[in-house]
Amino acid sequence: MNFFDWQFAWSILPQLLQASLNTLLITFGGFAIAIVLGLFLAIARRSRQVWISWPATGLIEFIRSTPLLIQVYFLFYVFPNYGISLTALQAGILGIALHYACYTAEVYRAGLDAVPRAQWEAVTALNLSPLSAYRNIILPQALRPILPALGNYLVAMLKDTPVLSAITVVEIMQQAKNIGSESFRYLEPITMVGLFFLLLSLGLAWCVRRLEDRMEEAPR
Amino acid sequence: MGDLLPLLLQGAWVTVQITFWGSLLAVVSAVIAALGRLSPIGPLRWLAIAYIEVFRGTSLLVQLFWLYFVLPMPPFNVEMSAYAVAIVGLGLHIGAYGAEVMRGAIRSVAKGQYEACQALNMSPAKRFYRIILPQALLAAIPPGTNLLIELLKNTSLVSLITLSDLAFRARQLDQATFMTLEIFGLALLMYFVMAQAINLGMRRLEKRLARGRMRGGLS
Numbered sequence: 001m002n003f004f005d006w007q008f009a010w011s012i013l014p015q016l017l018q019a020s021l022n023t024l025l026i027t028f029g030g031f032a033i034a035i036v037l038g039l040f041l042a043i044a045r046r047s048r049q050v051w052i053s054w055p056a057t058g059l060i061e062f063i064r065s066t067p068l069l070i071q072v073y074f075l076f077y078v079f080p081n082y083g084i085s086l087t088a089l090q091a092g093i094l095g096i097a098l099h100y101a102c103y104t105a106e107v108y109r110a111g112l113d114a115v116p117r118a119q120w121e122a123v124t125a126l127n128l129s130p131l132s133a134y135r136n137i138i139l140p141q142a143l144r145p146i147l148p149a150l151g152n153y154l155v156a157m158l159k160d161t162p163v164l165s166a167i168t169v170v171e172i173m174q175q176a177k178n179i180g181s182e183s184f185r186y187l188e189p190i191t192m193v194g195l196f197f198l199l200l201s202l203g204l205a206w207c208v209r210r211l212e213d214r215m216e217e218a219p220r
Numbered sequence: 221m222g223d224l225l226p227l228l229l230q231g232a233w234v235t236v237q238i239t240f241w242g243s244l245l246a247v248v249s250a251v252i253a254a255l256g257r258l259s260p261i262g263p264l265r266w267l268a269i270a271y272i273e274v275f276r277g278t279s280l281l282v283q284l285f286w287l288y289f290v291l292p293m294p295p296f297n298v299e300m301s302a303y304a305v306a307i308v309g310l311g312l313h314i315g316a317y318g319a320e321v322m323r324g325a326i327r328s329v330a331k332g333q334y335e336a337c338q339a340l341n342m343s344p345a346k347r348f349y350r351i352i353l354p355q356a357l358l359a360a361i362p363p364g365t366n367l368l369i370e371l372l373k374n375t376s377l378v379s380l381i382t383l384s385d386l387a388f389r390a391r392q393l394d395q396a397t398f399m400t401l402e403i404f405g406l407a408l409l410m411y412f413v414m415a416q417a418i419n420l421g422m423r424r425l426e427k428r429l430a431r432g433r434m435r436g437g438l439s
Contacts, residue, residue, distance in 0.1 A: 062408075065373070077404065081401065173279065176285075186285075186293060190282065190285050190286050190290055194279075197279050198278050202273070
């Protein structure tokens with residue numbers, strides 16, 4: 001057996017790329033849900049109503065300190081008992097989105113805390129509704145500085161997608177494992193998957209760094 | 221419910237062991253990689269950067285599978301038990317993240333400390349392990365705690381390379397008893413308790429280690 005069989009690697013490339021579409025769908029779909037849900041969680045956590053802020057805080061802390069794998073198991077195996085049947089892909093996207101929503105909620109919190117107090121007072125003085133205050137005054141100021149931090153979570157999320165192979169989602173890692181168990185060659189598929197993640201995460205990280213630089217030079 | 225608990229606790233014990241040994245390896249590899257990263261010698265620095273980027277840039281699960289499925293095959297022929305793969309994989313993975321934390325921590329040690337070492341005529345090695353490293357490790361505790369909890373959560377992935385940790389037991393019990401809600405609920409709760417224990421333990425450790433520092437008047 002030779003070291004790295006290029007011909008074999010070339011022959012399985014289409015299968016891996018096909019499965020990588022699922023990886024990308026999970027990453028970007030999940031991230032889209034996570035950043036919206038995370039914002040709501042962050043606002044809920046800041047609420048003065050204890051019955052809103054406590055559950056939000058509890059949920060964020062609980063999800064952040066338990067493994068994604070078990071959370072995904074929970075969604076995929078427990079929910080159907082209560083009449084909510086999700087496909088593996090749906091449960092996977094929902095699970096990873098919920099997990100990262102709790103991380104992004106903390107990022108939002110930092111951004112919201114950084115908005116000067118006077119802005120909140122001005123909002124009150126102008127008698128703006130909470131919705132309009134958030135949309136027109138607070139969020140535009142809170143979001144800009146935290147964009148790079150959100151980007152970092154996109155990269156982290158990408159690298160967590162293989163966890164979903166545990167609930168039979170055929171993303172790129174699962175596909176590589178399937179190829180390996182059929183052909184008894186693991187070196188090529190798993191190494192290629194590693195390269196896929198390495199290239200994509202380095203590329204995304206580079207974009208985040210560019211974003212950071214742009215933030216710094218832009219006048220406020 | 222009473223029958224579930226002992227089996228889950230058995231799994232949790234494996235999780236604790238993997239977390240413990242993994243975190244030891246992670247600290248060691250983080251310190252070595254951070255030193256390499258700060259080294260003036262080119263090849264050492266590149267090696268450290270390569271290690272950090274590869275282990276941070278690929279998924280943990282990919283790394284575990286690579287160690288578990290690819291390494292035993294030719295041309296490597298390195299066969300490790302699932303237990304060893306779990307410790308090595310997790311340790312090296314979190315170590316790569318820890319290297320960046322350690323780098324910042326080593327850099328945060330005040331310049332005066334280096335000058336004092338020079339005044340006392342210490343060798344570079346002695347300077348590092350007697351003066352710089354203890355202060356750097358202390359500074360690394362708060363971000364290190366987050367990584368440790370990350371490590372604990374990531375141990376659940378070793379169930380996918382057939383190691384019978386808490387996640388593995390939960391899945392196995394679920395298939396045998398169908399008490400899905402209880403099992404996964406309990407498993408989540410156990411991970412949560414372990415994470416809180418790490419949080420608390422690290423905070424107490426930090427307080428203890430920082431005590432002498434306050435008295436010495438260093439800040």
